Amino acid sequence: MSADADYADAPRIPPIPPRPPHRPAGPAPDEDPKTTVLRPVPAEPPRPPAGRSPPRPPRPPSRPRRPPPPRPSRTRPHPGPHRAPPVDDPAAAGQATPPHPRTEPPAAPPPPAPAPPRSFRDTAAFHLANSAALWDDARATAPRTPRHPPAPEPPPAPDRPSTPAHPTGVEAEPRRPLADRLPGNRVVAAAVSLVLGIGLIAGAAAGSWLTDTPAKGTPTPEAVFARGRDAWRNTPVDALFPRTVEGLAAGPGGADRTWIRIAVAPDTGCTPAAEGPLAKELAPAGCARLLRATYVDATRTGVITVGAQTTQADRSKMMDLNARFSTNDLATRSALMPPPLAAKGTAAEDFGPAQRASWTIRVLTDVPVVVYAVSGFADGREVADPQPADAAVQPGTATAPAEAGLGHDAKGLADKISTTFRTASGLPAQPTEQAP
Structure with missing residues (x-):
């Protein structure tokens, strides 16, 4: 992205415009009014006498910093070839057309929240920011195509293996799994009994090992x-x-x-x-x-x-x-x-x-x-x-x-x-x- 896009929303002092060519004072009858709205051309300034540099235009008043616009939740796509619809009426676009330098009263106070100069609206960053909504609407209405097609689901495995037919032609009853044939209570009881038995044997062995004298029979008379x-x-x-x-x-x-x-x-x-x-x-x-x-x-x-x-x-x-x-x-x-x-x-x-x-x-x-x-x-x-x-x-x-x-x-x-x-x-x- 260009440097203009990085600084599209940041306040800065515009550079000194170059010396414009000599043009008549008013717009030509056949000039496109949209161009005049998007990029106004000031009248030819008076030429300074020879040997003097032209005076610098006055600096515009400082503008408060505007918060950056919220970013869309989805990834912003690459800008397309279409542009935002042109704005014919400056008041509809939310910005006032600055008056001509010759007709602007010198004592008029600056507006409370001046908008950026009209020259910034003809940049790539401005069109990119205003065309995000169009791109999002187009992506939301377009059908989504998965990148990778889903893998075909395997056929479901049978619950029990198939039982071959009986030699006499009568199908034998399928053999049930071990978990179905043994009740859960019996399995738990058998496991608990085994653990208790091992614990008793180990305790008896440890007790006989820890005693000072091993267990012996009664001595003979x-x-x-x-x-x-x-x-x-x-x-x-x-x-x-x-x-x-x-x-x-x-x-x-x-x-x-x-x-x-x-x-x-x-x-x-x-x-x-x-x-x-x-x-x-x-x-x-x-x-x-x-x-x-x-x-x-x-x-x-x-x-x-x-x-x-x-x-x-x-x-x-x-x-x-x-x-x-x-x-x-x-x-x-x-x-x-x-x-x-x-x-x-x-x-x-x-x-x-x-x-x-x-x-x-x-x-x-x-x-x-x-x-x-x-x-x-x-x-x-x-x-x-x-x-x-x-x-x-x-x-x-x-x-x-x-x-x-x-x-x-x-x-x-x-x-x-x-x-x-x-x-x-x-x-x-x-x-x-x-x-x-």
């Missing part, structure tokens, strides 16, 4: 018995004789009891000095080692000595020993009462044979261990009539050991130490064996 023979040397003393033992519902009337360890004797052999007359009754089973410890209750009114003798007998001999103690009531004989462990500088310092109030003896059969316990008063008082723990724990017993809870102390602490030896031998915690 022979393995437990053999391991219990060495529990006294392979297990720390704090595991066999804990520093604090909690007895839930082990006291009179189902009260909780707490026992605190105050002394531990060095491991020694099974001699009459350590066990008294009880050593003679346990001699048939043999003696591997003897461990003893003394506890005090939370109120420091009772003291309890616990002993654990590891034997050299096998399972059958331990069962024979248990049967002999049960048949002959050896565990309830006061002559076989275990001796106490009196530790200097402790609450059991005055715990001697005369202070013994209650006792119990347990011959275990699943491990080669004999556990016993004897209790008394911490203040050193003597007890004239000691009572076995099984009798002192019976409801309604009015003896001194029963009312002071010394029978509960001996029985409850013997149960706890029996459990620690069973646990050290590989057995889980279980109810203690009844005293013979």
